[in-house]
Amino acid sequence: MAITKRADDYSQWYLDLIFQAGLAENSAVRGCMVIKPTGFALWEKMQAALDRMFKETGHVNAYFPLFIPKSFLAKEEQMAEGFAKECAVVTHYRLKAIPGQGVIVDPEAKLEEELIVRPTSETIIWNTYKNWIQSWRDLPLLINQWANVVRWEMRTRLFLRTAEFLWQEGHTAHATASEAEEETRRMVEVYRQFAEEYLAMPVLVGPKSEGQKFPGAIYTLCIEAMMQDGKALQAGTSHFLGQNFAKAFDVQFTNAQGQREYAWATSWGVSTRLIGGLIMTHSDDLGLVLPPRVAPLHVVIVPIFRKEDEKLAVYEAAHTLAKSIREHPRSAWLNYEPITVKVDDREQHQPGWKFADWELKGVPIRIELGPKDLEKKTCVIARRDIPGKEGKQMGIPLEGAAQYIADLLPQIQRALFDKAKKFRDAHLRTANTYDEFKQMIEEPGFIWAHWDGQRQTEELIAAETKATIRCIPFDRPIEQGKCMVTGAPSHGRVIFARAY
RNA sequence: CGGGCCAUAGCGCAGUCUGGCUAGCGCGCCUGCCUUGGGAGCAGGAGGCCGCCGGUUCAAAUCCGGCUGGCCCGACCA
Numbered sequence: 001m002a003i004t005k006r007a008d009d010y011s012q013w014y015l016d017l018i019f020q021a022g023l024a025e026n027s028a029v030r031g032c033m034v035i036k037p038t039g040f041a042l043w044e045k046m047q048a049a050l051d052r053m054f055k056e057t058g059h060v061n062a063y064f065p066l067f068i069p070k071s072f073l074a075k076e077e078q079m080a081e082g083f084a085k086e087c088a089v090v091t092h093y094r095l096k097a098i099p100g101q102g103v104i105v106d107p108e109a110k111l112e113e114e115l116i117v118r119p120t121s122e123t124i125i126w127n128t129y130k131n132w133i134q135s136w137r138d139l140p141l142l143i144n145q146w147a148n149v150v151r152w153e154m155r156t157r158l159f160l161r162t163a164e165f166l167w168q169e170g171h172t173a174h175a176t177a178s179e180a181e182e183e184t185r186r187m188v189e190v191y192r193q194f195a196e197e198y199l200a201m202p203v204l205v206g207p208k209s210e211g212q213k214f215p216g217a218i219y220t221l222c223i224e225a226m227m228q229d230g231k232a233l234q235a236g237t238s239h240f241l242g243q244n245f246a247k248a249f250d251v252q253f254t255n256a257q258g259q260r261e262y263a264w265a266t267s268w269g270v271s272t273r274l275i276g277g278l279i280m281t282h283s284d285d286l287g288l289v290l291p292p293r294v295a296p297l298h299v300v301i302v303p304i305f306r307k308e309d310e311k312l313a314v315y316e317a318a319h320t321l322a323k324s325i326r327e328h329p330r331s332a333w334l335n336y337e338p339i340t341v342k343v344d345d346r347e348q349h350q351p352g353w354k355f356a357d358w359e360l361k362g363v364p365i366r367i368e369l370g371p372k373d374l375e376k377k378t379c380v381i382a383r384r385d386i387p388g389k390e391g392k393q394m395g396i397p398l399e400g401a402a403q404y405i406a407d408l409l410p411q412i413q414r415a416l417f418d419k420a421k422k423f424r425d426a427h428l429r430t431a432n433t434y435d436e437f438k439q440m441i442e443e444p445g446f447i448w449a450h451w452d453g454q455r456q457t458e459e460l461i462a463a464e465t466k467a468t469i470r471c472i473p474f475d476r477p478i479e480q481g482k483c484m485v486t487g488a489p490s491h492g493r494v495i496f497a498r499a500y
Numbered sequence: 501c502g503g504g505c506c507a508u509a510g511c512g513c514a515g516u517c518u519g520g521c522u523a524g525c526g527c528g529c530c531u532g533c534c535u536u537g538g539g540a541g542c543a544g545g546a547g548g549c550c551g552c553c554g555g556u557u558c559a560a561a562u563c564c565g566g567c568u569g570g571c572c573c574g575a576c577c578a
Contacts (some may be wrong), residue, residue: 002539030570085576120578153577154501214578234578271578304537311536352538359538370537380537383567388538500578 005285010229013158017279018158021288031156031163035272038361041296042275043166046175047146048483049198049294050168050270052335059142059170064124066148067115072123075248079122082215086152087112088117088163091298117150118244122216122241122267125171126249126253133173133263136255140183141173159276160233160500167271173263175255177242180264183238187268188221191236199274200291200417201225201281203235208477209469210373211455214267215361218242224471225282226424226493230444232470234279238268249491275291277499281420286387288362292409293334298361299325299341299405302354318343318369321379321398328402333410339402359384364412365405373398385412385419430493435486437496441465446497448476452483452489461485467496 003020004012018024023039035043038329051061067090074080081140086465094109109343118124127145132138133195150164170187174180188205195201203223206215214222218238225235246252246262256263292298301318305311330336344354350369358366377398383391427445431437440447450467451457474495483492 149578151577154575155577165578167578237578269578273578302537306536350536350538350540352536352540354539355537356539368537372537 003285006137006209006228010350013285014276014280015158017283017287017481021362022489023279023288024158024179026158029163031153033162035166038296039275039371042278042446043272043292045294045296046194046198046274047168047251049335050194051144051146053194053420054144054168055169055192057186059144059172061146062143063147064174065147066118067117068121068124070116072113072127073116075123076216076244078244079216083151087119088150088152090115090454097219104352112411117149119151120267120269121149121169122245122265123249124170126245126251126265129173130249130251130262133251133253135253136175138253139175139263142170144168144170144173157280157500159272161273161323165273166453168333169267169269170388172266173246174265174448175253175261176265177264180242180266181240183440184219184238184266184268185223186315187266188236188238191238191270192266194270195223195225195235195274196417197329198291198293199278200293200420201235201277201283202417203470204473206473207453208237209455209458209494210470212469214239215240215401216244217267217289218244222293222471226427226446226497227277227500228423229231229446230427231440232446232448232495232499233277233280234470234499236268237272239266240474241265241267246401259404264369269469282385283362284387286356287360288461289416290362290364292364292413295362295364296340296359297342297363298339298409299305299365299367300354301343301369302358302360303343303345304351304368305448306371313321313374314369314371315343315345317374317398319370321367321401324402327406328406331406334410339405341401349456356419359387365408367401368392381408383396383408383412385415389473417431418427428495431484437484438465441496441498446470446495448493449484449496450481450492451496452486452488452490453496454483454486454488457483457485462482468499470497470499471495 006013021038022036024035026031027034055221076232091111091114091236092105092109092110095103096106098101133141146168149163153161153163156162156485172183174183177342192203192205195203203225205223208222214237219240221238222234223236227233243262243264245265251263252260253263263359267428279288301322303314303318305314322343325341328339330338355366363383364384368381368382373379378395379398379401381393381396382403402429428447428448429440429445431440437447437449458469476492477491483490
């Protein structure tokens, strides 16, 4: 029943929380999860906000096939190499029923060319773009897809790494390199904004090292977040693909000067992994803590009463209050969606049980309403981000409660971001020597260190310490130094950490 | 793919070593009473092919053989 404490076993806490809050569970299919209604509602909130931001930056949605002919994957060499080891492959198109033995794969029904279940859609999409792009006037092509993808991972963890996951993948085509690079940068900025303003999750933004970039990319920009155990989570990536895919799929257009050119590409994505990141950024030993801007339910009202007449009066007041909150003027801050409220009228549970239950579910605001409050025409408002007595405000007049809540939600959002940022910054440290680094990496957090820019050096560090370069932040200080391993010159520190 | 462990009620487990009684416990579920301002209490009740197949035995959850599924630890990863 009780959730494992974070301090005792962080990963067990994470799993306990997901099961008990009812976000997801393991399915009958190895490595694939069932996202339960509560978890999916969270995903829908994220989708809605992101989709809006994509549209505001000029993108439109489309949908491409789940299956990709095997030969497509081979056309872009780096991609084939990067994903070959984790692809699900469809080899047959039919089963055969054998009486008494169930079904077998019909050996007669072998596909001429195997189909890959998409691990990402660059190949099928660029194969399609070939037909869509002829002129510079067809560009830019700014398309996003909401989809599921499959990567056959050896070891999986709910939300963070599952064999199948939900995501969005943007795939754009541009007439010039600089336009595509601008797009790459624009979209990582959209992700930063989403992570920080909706998920209240502070992130570092910048390129990945050569060794960590996406297969097939010229470079990869990322947002990188720190979890409460000090490990890094890659929360979103935006890739500049150069002309790699245009060349692989022969996507050429005629420019304004009448010359044939290959198109320039970007791709960018975030996934249901963000739900894992959200959990590991804010939640506590009592359960989930949701930032108001992505919380499917903002307010829950717990009625308290003894006798039948009290019950009637309390319920009536609770529903009146709920109505006043729902009908409160909408704000841009919630994308003009209403504040969502639920009156917890479950008769089989007592108030104390309900308090704990809603804390587990992460609802940002809980209102307690009982006979004592009704006498004074007030209510008690409790903040999820400040558990216990300190987060309770007594004597809020029922009249002004809706306004109070409308004001409180942004404060909670802000407090969550500030707390997470304070934690992140407190766990950003600097190492000057490799010995110092090795010692520091055993403690939670990120480390700023000088690196010579060489892939082999990063690989050596990873092999010896399990730490990788997470990000080369755009806003890092310019600082001349020497690589902590090789002593070769470095023009600035990069961020190292152990990662999920 | 290497190493370790597990399979008994919806969930978590005991029982297996040393074969034998009606297979048990906690949580959850159902009914009723009582309670409700931080995870209440009492009473009654439902729920099992003991993973599957075979063997030993008068007798198997328990011993033996095989199979299947799952979990954990390592190498790969959004």
